[in-house]
Amino acid sequence: MTIEFLIDIIILGFLVITAVGIAVSKDLFASVMLAGIYSLLSAVFFVVMDAVDVAFTEASVGAGISTILMLSTLTLTGQFEDPSRHNKILGFVVVFITGSLLIFGTTDMPIFGDAFAPVQLHLAPHFIENSYAEIGLPNIVTSVLASYRGYDTFGETVVIFTAGIGVLSLLGFSSGSSTRLSSVIAPMSQHKILRVVSKILIPPILIFALYVQFHGDYGPGGGFQAGVIFAAAIILYAMVFGLDTARRVINQSVVQVLSALGVLLYGSVGLISFLNGKNFLDYSALAHDPLHGQHYGILLVELGVGITVTAVMVSVFFTFASRVDKEHGGNA
Amino acid sequence: MIIDIISWFCLLVGGFLCISGAVGIFRFPDFFTRMHAASVTDSLGSGLIILGLVLQSSEWIVVSKLIFILLFIFLTSPTSSHALAKAALHSGLRPWTKPSASRDDK
Amino acid sequence: MFTAASAAILISMLLALGRAFIGPTLYDRILSVNMFGTKTVLLIAVLGFLMGRPDFLDIAIVYSLINFISIVAILRFFEYTQPSKDNVTSADEGEHE
């Protein structure tokens, strides 16, 4: 038994314990915090399973944005859940039967880590052996994400954009007049040290996001991760210095335009290759040398993804936070 | 060889400090004492572990990334502890005193 | 030796997890989430060395930054759910240093 497998067993055990804790806890605030721990653990698991890009995404999404959105919802809806659960036993029976059937199903699964399992034989060998010659990037995940499965990623970007529109249309575009009342007292004004340290930390976070964006071809990273990190820096600014200050720096209507612009950038890269006589999103049409074309294409497409993800995350946070401010009078 | 021994020493002491801090967070009687146990050992423990890793790495990029991690931990960890303690004090949580001592401080 | 360090980190993670479960006040839970985050950063860094590819430290850097943001978020939104804070006027004296 290798040391990796041992760590795998321990981390998965922690995950189960944490999930049980989330299920048992009556306090939703505690549940959200345990969910944060759950996400930290799953990221460690992804690192152990060699999925560094996935761990990167989980790191920036799970612990940061997801916790922030859950917490801002909780301040609007209340901290405790009603203990009267109607169908506890029925639920347990259903879950038990489904679980046993699924566990029975695992006996047919290939052995964990088997290099000759059906999953490993179909497409992966082609990607691993040929992607460097065809795309020219060391990070296979980026090659597959942006080039081989570029159409799929385009769809995912559109889904994120649509979700952003959905949140905006559910919770309203404008924040109305109540922000004027609240702009006098900045939140967290009593935490002086926090404000200073945040001021020091925000520029490195932004620069690091740019590094993740443009280094994603060579190491773990890419548009999705960079977008979330960039948004996290702006969210930190908005939380520490107040929503109105942040709105003055980053105009919300500009953010909304940017979220559409990212998708458009992605789509127009596809159209350009279309017009040059190749297939949609076939980047080799972008330059004389097909490899250079792939580089340009991946750079532009990742940039589009990054812009859309940043803009959607920021506008979703702004929408939730302005609701919270309206509800609670705007100051802490 | 000497560097190896120093880095192993750093890793071991760092690991020990992590465990002792965690025992502190588990065993101490109230929030403020737990926070003291956590933050004091956390800084030194993570510092020593990162130092041990720095001594083991050969590429400069790895070393600089490790130093960045150390810098960020040293910036953020005390700050969040401070903010947390302040918020707890504001919410009315009072530091634990020995049960026999006078209870007249609110 | 990396194995010993990662074992130590895993044990302290377990203890912090225990505190996150039983922690009587929410501040205890926040504290243990914070500690858990620091331990995760260390564990990912050590794992990189353990698996022989230490150039993936970017994930650890992200964690050390995102952790701070999530703690700030918890404090920021937790203030709203708190009941009145009238009884702390004496503690406010020393704020404006």
Place this chain on the structure above:
Amino acid sequence: MSQYNYWVVIILMMIGFYIVISHGNLVKKLIGLSIFQTSVFILYISMGKVTGGTAPILDPDYTVFSNPLPHVLILTAIVVGIATTAVGLALVVRIKEAYGTIEESEIQQKDDEEC
């Protein structure tokens, strides 16, 4: 022990499923849904692991790499997952405004009264 990862995936999935079907609070249901979602991520990533392999970033020192395809699928799924969770939370906030509660049974009750 060779199927350990898959068993854990199923246990986590069932915990998430249990929270979704037997808790009445809508925010709690969304948390359960995200546990369920993460268990699917763990399943995909476990299937992509090759024993002795390393991360799929080419390096002349290594020859065996884990399968990059599940990584790509899950990477995008995580970000799409948070975007859809945000929509779910926005719906919860609207429900709270319309009904004054986010407990499933009370919402049902108010709906029945209106009919």
